[in-house]
Every structure is written in structure tokens, then in C-alpha cells.
Amino acid sequence: MKIENMKQTTFDKADYAQWKTLAIDSLKGKPYERLMTKTLEGINIQPLYSEKTNAYHTSTIRQMIGKRGWTIAQQTIAESASIFLEQLQTSFERGNEAIVYDGTVQFNWSEDELAKLSGMLIDYPVYMFNIDEKDAILKAFDCVDKELREQVVGMIDATSWTAPDGYNHLRTKGVDMWDLHHAGADAVTELAVALALASKLSAGSHSFPSFSSDFFVRFAIDTHFFMEIAKLRAFRLLWTAFARAFDIEKAPIIPIAAVTSIRSYSKLDPYVNLLRGGNETFAAILGGADIITTEPHDILTGPSASSIRYSRNIQLVLKEETHIDKVLDPAGGSYFIEELTEELVHKAWSLFLNIEANGGVDLFKMEDHLLKLATERNDELATGKKSLIGTNTYAQLIDTELNDWKGIKKVKRPAEMFEHVREKSANSQPKTVVLTFGQLKDFKPRMDFVTGFLATGGIHSQISAAYTTVEEAIEWLQTEKPDYVVVCANDDLTKVVMGPLLDQLPSGIVIDVAGKLDQTTEQAWKEKGLAGMIYNGQDKIAKLQSIQELGKGGQQK
Incomplete structure (x- = not known):
């Protein structure tokens, strides 16, 4: 194609309806609403926004x-007035652009320290929050000469405090x-x-x-x-x-x-x-x-x-x-x-x-x-x-x-x-193992999920060898004597091993399975001794607390 023809080539503009049709086709039967996210504000975040x-x-x-840019207002965190002033001055030299103070923790100020701070108030904007009228730092505003108070700008969020006369650019409401x-x-x-x-x-x-x-x-x-x-x-x-x-x-x-x-x-x-x-x-x-x-x-x-x-x-x-x-x-x-x-x-x-x-x-x-x-x-x-x-x-x-x-x-x-x-978990946790069956590709996704799940509760887990028979797994469990076991395998292999495994499980071991089971299978295996499941979407806090009880000699709920 000649370059002149290329310059004349145009493409049809796709509209929202066309995009939505393609999106629905790609979902392969799943509802279009799955692409939306509802926020706590009650707003549905759409998958696409048009003009x-x-x-x-x-x-x-x-x-x-009104204006471009912003003021870098980094809070100065200190244990005393002298350290506050020292760190504040250092922060100015390193890019901070304002005096920021939080009155959650107060400290005593000497007259010299208040005078030094009052000098800074003229040169830098001041932002103070969580202040009450008894905070000694507010006395610094009395130390500023009246003819210079017009230069002081900033915000003071102080309960029942009124700025002295002359602070016309200091916002206090x-x-x-x-x-x-x-x-x-x-x-x-x-x-x-x-x-x-x-x-x-x-x-x-x-x-x-x-x-x-x-x-x-x-x-x-x-x-x-x-x-x-x-x-x-x-x-x-x-x-x-x-x-x-x-x-x-x-x-x-x-x-x-x-x-x-x-x-x-x-x-x-x-x-x-x-x-x-x-x-x-x-x-x-x-x-x-x-x-x-x-x-x-x-x-x-x-x-x-x-x-x-x-x-x-x-x-x-x-x-x-x-x-x-x-x-x-x-x-x-x-x-x-x-x-x-x-x-x-x-x-x-x-x-x-x-x-x-x-x-x-x-x-x-x-x-x-x-x-x-x-x-x-x-x-x-x-x-x-x-x-x-x-x-x-x-x-x-x-x-x-x-x-x-x-x-x-x-x-x-x-x-x-x-x-x-x-x-x-730092004080007490059960001895936990992840029992795997089959080839690595068969169990790795679930193994990674389970170890990550347990780690969120601070629970360390030992990974077993990849067993091919229930007898090998039982022999290993008898040697290791864990408190808690999670079985990881693909769906087909899980259905094969779980029945015999539950029949031969050594006493004193609590056992879960990785993955969400259908109600019939879950009930049948629970009757044989299955404690529960670990799966995506369950309440991690409740499950982790239940597992922690095993470290104290309790039973999983």
C-alpha cells in the first residue's frame, strides 16, 4: 500500500455498545455485573467510562x-521542646516547608524555646492539630511582635482558643x-x-x-x-x-x-x-x-x-x-x-x-x-x-x-x-504440616494458598514429600506426630485419597482439606473425622483462631 493511501485510511470508531457486547462474549456466560465493583459509598465502579x-x-x-502545587507539611515528632526545634530546623534544610505539630503528646516549653519558635512562625506556615487551649506551645503566638503577626499564616485546630490580635491570616475555624x-x-x-x-x-x-x-x-x-x-x-x-x-x-x-x-x-x-x-x-x-x-x-x-x-x-x-x-x-x-x-x-x-x-x-x-x-x-x-x-x-x-x-x-x-x-501465635501454635499428593503441578497451587493462608495467622507449616499412596503418608504422619494436617492435591486425587486417609489417620491429629467441598462430600468425610476445609473466600480470622486452639490442646471449632 502506498503511503498516500495509508494516510487516507480510517477506522470505524467503536462505541460503548460494541465494547459491552465483546466484553459479555468474553465472560463466557458469566454475568456482566461481575465486571462492576460496588464501593462502601454505594457507588458501582463501571468497567469502562466513556466521554x-x-x-x-x-x-x-x-x-x-486556585494555584498549582502544594505545601510539604511534614510533622515534626519529638520528645521535648528542644528536640522539636532542632528536628524542625533540620527538616527545613531537607525539604520540609511548614511547621506541623500534633498535640496528642505535649511537653514543656521554656521562654527561650518559645521565642525561637515564634521567630520560625514568621518565616514558615504553621499547622497545628489536636490542640487544646492549655497546650504551652500556643504561648509562642504571644511572643511574635504585633507588627509582624500579619506575616504569620497557617491553620490552628485548637479547642476554645482564640488567636491574639493581629493574626489576620491564621485560620482557626x-x-x-x-x-x-x-x-x-x-x-x-x-x-x-x-x-x-x-x-x-x-x-x-x-x-x-x-x-x-x-x-x-x-x-x-x-x-x-x-x-x-x-x-x-x-x-x-x-x-x-x-x-x-x-x-x-x-x-x-x-x-x-x-x-x-x-x-x-x-x-x-x-x-x-x-x-x-x-x-x-x-x-x-x-x-x-x-x-x-x-x-x-x-x-x-x-x-x-x-x-x-x-x-x-x-x-x-x-x-x-x-x-x-x-x-x-x-x-x-x-x-x-x-x-x-x-x-x-x-x-x-x-x-x-x-x-x-x-x-x-x-x-x-x-x-x-x-x-x-x-x-x-x-x-x-x-x-x-x-x-x-x-x-x-x-x-x-x-x-x-x-x-x-x-x-x-x-x-x-x-x-x-x-x-x-x-x-x-507467637505464644502458642500447633505443629502443622501440609500433606501433599501427586505431582508438583497437581498440588502446588493449593499448597501455596494454604501456606499463605496459615502465614497470615503466624502459623508455620512443614511441607511433606509428594506422596503417591495413602500408606506412605500415614507412615510419615506416625513418625512426625503433627497436631494439625492440611491435605493438598487436585480435585480428582483428593477424592481418591481422603476416604482411606481418614480411615487410617492416627489418633490425636486434626485434619483439614484444601478446597471447597460440595455439601454431600463434606458431610460424608466429616463423619469419618474431617475437621473442615481451607478455601478462598472463607473468614480467615475465624478459621485461624480455630486452628490456634489446637496448639493449646483444644479442638478445632
Whole structure:
């Protein structure tokens, strides 16, 4: 074909209907709905998104973001005021751009230390959270000369504290979603409650402009990457709608602070938390956060100098290597994210109106709703529907630090279920073997699944030789004397060996089989002594706890 003809060649544009037809054909009889994923927010994630972009929404979000880039606001974690100041100064030299303080752990400040901190307040933005009015660090604001207070910018989330005169750019009416997020809230609930709390704060202000100039919001960012991007973008749209209720056509830009969630963190294989923190940080960037804090990967058990450096470097690497700070609203225009943003806006606004109609955020009962969401997250992790690498899948059989660090609020995390199981296994566990039959290719998939399953509970397992007869297997079991056995073979071979194996099984051994059995076979084998099964989709926590009892001389439930 000549090049001139090639230039004239065109291809028919495939539409959504054609794609869906091909997708259904490829499923070979399975329902198309299998390609959808339902989120805790009640949103169905579709397998394909076609062009459906609301140009007005995209434009509004970009106006509300206002500027490119973000402030790297890495928290300084110290044991005393002097160490805090020393580490803060070092962090500035290494890329940190803000003073970040969490008042969960307070310490005493001398006059000299307060004076030194007050000097830093003029040069760097300040972000303080979980502060009460008795925290001595707040005295630093009294030390700043009145003529210099106009230069101090930032956010102070302090209960019942009023900034001294002259701090016109220090925001003190904040809505912090950290507690709600870690109590189990989904994106819709966080957005709706943020608006409800803003409504409560604005009710006590003389005017919306004066309130909004003092207002800020902070969101915790979880690992549901696209949902978290959409959450931040949705808040911009919701804020404009909120402002219009006060007859403000052009809503003032509100700074959004973001902090990586520790709800997704695990004490097991904590270095995976580095990946989670990186994922969450990048989502915050793409979502348009103005200030971002990345928690150290070992924040649950106590951060070290190196982990604090790693967490700071996550933001530095993203900024320096991707140049994402040169782009305004980089997620805008993505069909998927735009539609997800719009769905969050509608659902969150509806819930916000419901909260207001029921007496406001103080009277609206949320405990049951949050408990339901937290329970669903736990169930997804326990059954393997959702993966937490290093915790409920690909677990490492290594000693892990499980003590809590007192420098951060205690929160409920889905990973705690597995941490508690691992802690018990460290003290007592049954002697466990995986009994294999046939050729390697016959049993390896199930063997790998079973050993991985057991490892999530900290249970070590010994792999037998690949036996071809039940008699050989029985002889080996009589020698090894295990407490617990899991049989691994393909379906056909399992049906051949299980009957004779159960008939000849030495007393005192509890035996399971790998794979999901039909009800008739399960009942027949249980009558011969089978304890149960290990299979994909079962409740790992319940099963692991049952196996652990064997190490104490109990019976598997």
C-alpha cells in the first residue's frame, strides 16, 4: 500500500455498545455485573467510562484550587521542646516547608524555646492539630511582635482558643475529618459531615465572608486511590454550593489539608506502609490538596529518624521527579474521575441535607452507620475480598513489633484482627504440616494458598514429600506426630485419597482439606473425622483462631 493511501485510511470508531457486547462474549456466560465493583459509598465502579465530562464542574474545581502545587507539611515528632526545634530546623534544610505539630503528646516549653519558635512562625506556615487551649506551645503566638503577626499564616485546630490580635491570616475555624475517617467513615460521610460542621460554625458568625476567611478543612486520605482523588475534588464543588446558600455567587477558596490515613496501615510487614503512604500522598496531590502530611510507615509502633526522612522524601520525590506541581487539577478531564466526583457530590449533598433536616450534626446519630462501615471493611479483609499486602495476603513469618506508640491517637484498623491473631501465635501454635499428593503441578497451587493462608495467622507449616499412596503418608504422619494436617492435591486425587486417609489417620491429629467441598462430600468425610476445609473466600480470622486452639490442646471449632 502506498503511503498516500495509508494516510487516507480510517477506522470505524467503536462505541460503548460494541465494547459491552465483546466484553459479555468474553465472560463466557458469566454475568456482566461481575465486571462492576460496588464501593462502601454505594457507588458501582463501571468497567469502562466513556466521554461524560461536565465542563462547568471541571472549571469550577480549577478555580477553587486556585494555584498549582502544594505545601510539604511534614510533622515534626519529638520528645521535648528542644528536640522539636532542632528536628524542625533540620527538616527545613531537607525539604520540609511548614511547621506541623500534633498535640496528642505535649511537653514543656521554656521562654527561650518559645521565642525561637515564634521567630520560625514568621518565616514558615504553621499547622497545628489536636490542640487544646492549655497546650504551652500556643504561648509562642504571644511572643511574635504585633507588627509582624500579619506575616504569620497557617491553620490552628485548637479547642476554645482564640488567636491574639493581629493574626489576620491564621485560620482557626477548622473542620478536621481525621477522627470521623478513622471511626470508619466513607467518602460520602466525610464530605457531608464536613459541610454540616461548616454549617454549625457559620451559624455563629456575623457574615459568611468573615467565617470563610477563617475556615479550613482537613481530610485523611485512604488507599482507595481514585475515590480519594474524587473526594477532594468533590469538596470544592460542594463548597461552592454551600456558599450559594449564603447568596455568595463566587465562593472563596478554602485551603484543604490532607494527611495520609493510618486506617490502612498495619504493624505486620510495616515497610508496605511506605507504598500505602506513597499511594495516599499521590492521591492527595492529584485531588488538589493545598497542604499534605505523609505519616511515617512505622507511626503505629513509634517512628524513627529514618522513617520520618522516608515519609518526607515521598513528597519530595513526587514533586521533583513527576513535575506534578506544575499542573493545575491534573485529574480533571478523566472520564472516570469526573463521573466519580459527580456521584460523590450528589450523594454527599443529599446526606448533608438529611443531617441538617434532623437537627444538625450534633443530633444526627452516626454511631450505627460508622459501625456498619467499619464492620464491612473488616469483613472484606477477613474474607480476602480486599487485600492488605503483608497482612491478609503474602504475609511474612517474621517477628514484628506490635506495641502501640503513645504519640498518636488509638484508632480501629482492619489490620488489627490479624495483628491479634499473630500475637497469639507467637505464644502458642500447633505443629502443622501440609500433606501433599501427586505431582508438583497437581498440588502446588493449593499448597501455596494454604501456606499463605496459615502465614497470615503466624502459623508455620512443614511441607511433606509428594506422596503417591495413602500408606506412605500415614507412615510419615506416625513418625512426625503433627497436631494439625492440611491435605493438598487436585480435585480428582483428593477424592481418591481422603476416604482411606481418614480411615487410617492416627489418633490425636486434626485434619483439614484444601478446597471447597460440595455439601454431600463434606458431610460424608466429616463423619469419618474431617475437621473442615481451607478455601478462598472463607473468614480467615475465624478459621485461624480455630486452628490456634489446637496448639493449646483444644479442638478445632
